[in-house]
Amino acid sequence: MQVTLINPHTLIQPSDPLTTGICYFPVTLAYLAASLREQGHLVHVIDAFGEASTTVRRWRNWWMQGLPLETLLGRLAQDGGDAEAPIFIYAGNLVSHEATIQILKAVSQRFSRRPRIVVENTQAVTAYALKKALPDFFSAGADYVLTGECEQRGPRLLSALSSKEELKTLDGVYWRENGAVHGADPAGFIQDLDSLAFPAWDLFPLAGYWRLHYAHGPVTAKRWLPLLTSRGCPYPCRFCVVPETNRMKWRARSAKNVASEMAFWGERLGIREFHIEDLNPTVDEERVRQLSQEIESAGLKLTWKIVAGTKLDILKEPDTLHRMARAGCRYISMSPESGSPEILKRMGKPFRYDAAIELTRQMHREGIRSQACFVVGYPEESDADRALTRRYIRRLAQAGLDEVALFICTPVPGSSIFGSEQGYQSLSELSFSPVWRKTYRLLSRYRRGTYLRFLLWKLLYHPVKLLAQPFHFLSRRFQTKMEMTPYRALSVMFWRWMHP
Structure with a gap:
């Protein structure tokens, strides 16, 4: 069967191009494409972002990055083949929800x-539980909403399209019939992740x-790829x-399988830089140590970076970070x-403050760049709570922290606090700069002030690190996100100016 997969545009909040408009590879969609192809389907991909990544234009209240809609529809028409070939549309990012809805309506x-x-x-x-947005999708013209892991459910859904009775046996699939929504929550997770084809x-x-x-x-090389070495999070x-979409279940690929993927893309595409996008890759410290050993044993000359905010304070063995650095971990x-x-x-977040301070010192010694992420504005957070956060950031800066990121809390659909705040008109407004919040x-003032203080503390405690940042910026060999983010924002503003 012929199928088409669509990755939507990226939406950027014009009032905050520093926090919004982050570029994410569509990893889940690439896994689905591999699974469908493995099942014998003819897979076409239309990546609305990747095919026109330097095209930015005004669209409603946002800047939209990617293909013009008519171009995307023209590509669909050119696919030819079966006039009833299914179309998978990836709702991968909450802020881009309205872009997904626009494509769905037009298609x-x-x-x-x-x-x-x-x-x-x-x-x-940065994703969302689609069950919370079913009315939006069905009103826009969706026939089915596929929730949970898609590698096995996607092929099963294609097999069931011609049979309503078979459709009723599937979990994780929702559809609308005679004005009523039918379906069931996902029932289980893929346990043997090594069995999946590479993206x-x-x-x-x-x-x-x-x-x-x-x-x-942070991008240092000319080519890079993301990796998912594990799935889920137990917290x-x-x-x-994530507790809604993964039910606090954590599963991992073997270290050998991950190293094999690194070697595969190194040989096939010349990739020497990998960004690990796992929700929490360090849950199993022994697996991290094994991965480091596998990379070294295979003689892989590469760098890898844990970029999505892991629970690092889990690590307890004194030489784990040393092994990671020796195997090419740089961030x-x-x-x-x-x-x-x-x-x-x-x-509901456990964290060992003192352990993280010591781990930050170790990363500084090992040459691993470090980032610490914070959520501000959580319900019932006080000025005193935020003062404690600022105080802890100073301790981290003294220990050698390279950068800090502060996200203003937003009620993500599927999170426990969804519904705790009102005032937004669209799910796309649920960014980490929620201007609609009272x-x-x-x-925002607290965030700006904390960023400024962090830079001053960095200058005080580790001046060489701060003074090196302009050189990394100008050479586009970014060691941290704080060096790369201004470049991204300036690039987007320039492309927006080029496409009035």
């Missing part, structure tokens, strides 16, 4: 005979990503969507979330 009007399937992203904190990156316009010279993680953080993002123990308790100005 349903132009290609009404082709089944339209919306696909959930379960492996990112089908050969079907995607990778050059469109590489020409940007920026990504979610119940109430501000996060680790961790997520303390708050310097206030009371706020962490309310969040306390946004207060929190």
